[in-house]
Amino acid sequence: xxxxxxxxxxxxxxxxxxxxxxxxxxxxxxxxxxxxxxxxxxxxxxxxxxxxxxxxxxxxxxxxxxxxxxxxxxxxxxxxxxxxxxxxxxxxxxxxxxxxxxxxxxxxxxxxxxxxxxxxxxxxxxxxxxxxxxxxxxxxxxxxxxxxxxxxxxxxxxxxxxxxxxxxxxxxxxxxxxxxxxxxxxxxxxxxxxxxxxxxxxxxxxxxxxxxxxxxxxxxxxxxxxxxxxxxxxxxxxxxxxxxxxxxxxxxxxxxxxxxxxxxxxxxxxxxxxxxxxxxxxxxxxxxxxxxxxxxxxxxxxxxxxxxxxxxxxxxxxxxxxxxxxxxxxxxxxxxxxxxxxxxxxxxxxxxxxxxxxxxxxxxxxxxxxxxxxxxxxxxxxxxxx
Numbered sequence: 001x002x003x004x005x006x007x008x009x010x011x012x013x014x015x016x017x018x019x020x021x022x023x024x025x026x027x028x029x030x031x032x033x034x035x036x037x038x039x040x041x042x043x044x045x046x047x048x049x050x051x052x053x054x055x056x057x058x059x060x061x062x063x064x065x066x067x068x069x070x071x072x073x074x075x076x077x078x079x080x081x082x083x084x085x086x087x088x089x090x091x092x093x094x095x096x097x098x099x100x101x102x103x104x105x106x107x108x109x110x111x112x113x114x115x116x117x118x119x120x121x122x123x124x125x126x127x128x129x130x131x132x133x134x135x136x137x138x139x140x141x142x143x144x145x146x147x148x149x150x151x152x153x154x155x156x157x158x159x160x161x162x163x164x165x166x167x168x169x170x171x172x173x174x175x176x177x178x179x180x181x182x183x184x185x186x187x188x189x190x191x192x193x194x195x196x197x198x199x200x201x202x203x204x205x206x207x208x209x210x211x212x213x214x215x216x217x218x219x220x221x222x223x224x225x226x227x228x229x230x231x232x233x234x235x236x237x238x239x240x241x242x243x244x245x246x247x248x249x250x251x252x253x254x255x256x257x258x259x260x261x262x263x264x265x266x267x268x269x270x271x272x273x274x275x276x277x278x279x280x281x282x283x284x285x286x287x288x289x290x291x292x293x294x295x296x297x298x299x300x301x302x303x304x305x306x307x308x309x310x311x312x313x314x315x316x317x318x319x320x321x322x323x324x325x326x327x328x329x330x331x332x333x334x335x336x337x338x339x340x341x342x343x344x345x346x347x348x349x350x351x352x353x354x355x356x357x358x359x360x361x362x363x364x365x366x367x368x369x370x371x372x373x374x375x376x377x378x379x380x381x382x383x384x385x386x
Contacts, residue, residue, distance in 0.1 A: 018053060018054045019052070019053050019054070020386070022049070022383065022386070023048065023049050024047070024048040024384075025047055025048075026045070026047075027045055028043070028044045028377055029041070029044075029378050030375055030376065030377040031376050032373060032374070033070070035364065037371070037372065038370075039373065040072070042070050042072045043072070044071070045071075046069075047066060048064070051064070058087055058089050059085065059087050060087075061083075062084055062085070063082070063083050064082045065079065065080065066079065067079035067080075075110075075111040075112060076112065078106060078107065078112070079106070080106040081104065081105050081106075082103065083102065083103050084101055084102030084121075085100070086098070086099070095129045096126075096129075097126055097127075098123075098124070098125040098126075098127075099122075099123060099124045100123040101120075101121065102120070103119070104117075104118070105118050105119075113148075114147065115147070115150075117146055117148060118145075118148065119143060119145040120144045121141065122141070122142045123139070123141045123142075124139070125137060125138070125139045126138050132167075133168070134164070134165070136163065137163040137164075137165070138161070138162050139159075139162075139163070140160055140161075141157075141160075142158055142159075143157045143159075144156045146186075151186075151187060152187050153185065154185070154186045155185045156184050156186065157182065157184070158182050159179065159182075160180045160181070161178070162177070162179075172207050173206040173207075174204070174205055175202075176202070177201065177202040178199075178201050179202075180198070180199050181198040181279070182195070182198075183196050183277075194227055196224055196226065196227035196228055196280075197225040198225070198278070201221055202218065202219065203218065203220075204216060204218045205218075212292060212294070213290075214291050215288070215289070215290050216289045216290075217287070217288050218285075218287045218289075219284070219286055220285045221284045222278065222282060223282040224312070227279075228280075228312075228313040280311055280313070281309040281310055282310050283309040283310055285307040285308075286305070286307075288304050290302045296341065297341060297343065298340065298341045301338040302335075302337050302338075303334075304335050304336075305333070306331070306334075307331070307334075308329075308331050309328075309330045310327060311327060311330075312327050313327075314327065314368075315327070316328045317369065317370065318369045319369045324367065325367050325368075328366060328371070329367050330366040330367075330368075331364075331365045332362060332365075334361065334362045335361045336358065336359070336360050336361075337358070337359045338357065338359075339357045339358075340354055340356045341355045349386060350385060353384055353385070354382070354383040355380075356380065356381040358378070358379040358380075360377040361376050
């Protein structure tokens, strides 16, 4: 594995105009790696690599991979690999068509091998140009995820997203999204209503506050129209039930906001995301993000998120395991501060290098005592662009 970057650099020297390579390294410490009342801290090392090969003006092939190593909880080690092809075709004054297909494989240590999966994804997007200040976009995604050691949770998902973006002369951008998703489990069960149907809407407003300062406000709501993503009987199927910590079966955390994911490589680990995903709850999220492009190629970013969740199919317990409610409710607050500095280099193998520092805080107010907690994360990272 250590020889891979050198091999890729050799390819770049032979076809510089066609190949792009990016590698990221991050070190993150958190005082609550599971985001639960167990309050377990850990130091995590993460490595990311993206390799793109442009075949022609429209078609490109790519590989992306990442690995996460944990100091104290060594069994959390995992790695993910994806291979794909993307195709972009301008349609003149009509619009733009984009498509992407990919195959992925994730592997974990034996203790968490129920999370191992092989997956396929196909994505298509059409962006018609209605007006220079008004752009629409329609996305469709089909994905199949096969859990290698938890076949009852293998599924296929179809997701449709419609977006309308309006640019105003006041340097204001308004965006409206609507989404509809269907998650269908592959195995037949005695619960035909288990397959969930999700809908959501999102509003965003971005405003320039000066030549180097911008503010974005966003609101997102999602609801479950039908079905559920877990079995009605909590213990009917749960490969985690044999673990030594009886509450580890309830250590679940997932963030559905892709914008938030793109902003941060520091995260709390979710050991059971196949049992609790965004099809498990309904709720609202509010967020505000402020970015400042400072001198010396520095970028400062601050954000705040408030989210409410209702898990109608997940009961709440106290720390003794006594049932305290038929449904779990949560209110989450997340604050982030980030600093990044980019360096553009001509006389080294790297065309670009960036350094990142990040502080992240999240609190969860839950009627389930095991989820009622908070956590801090501190991250430092370096990015290389070849």
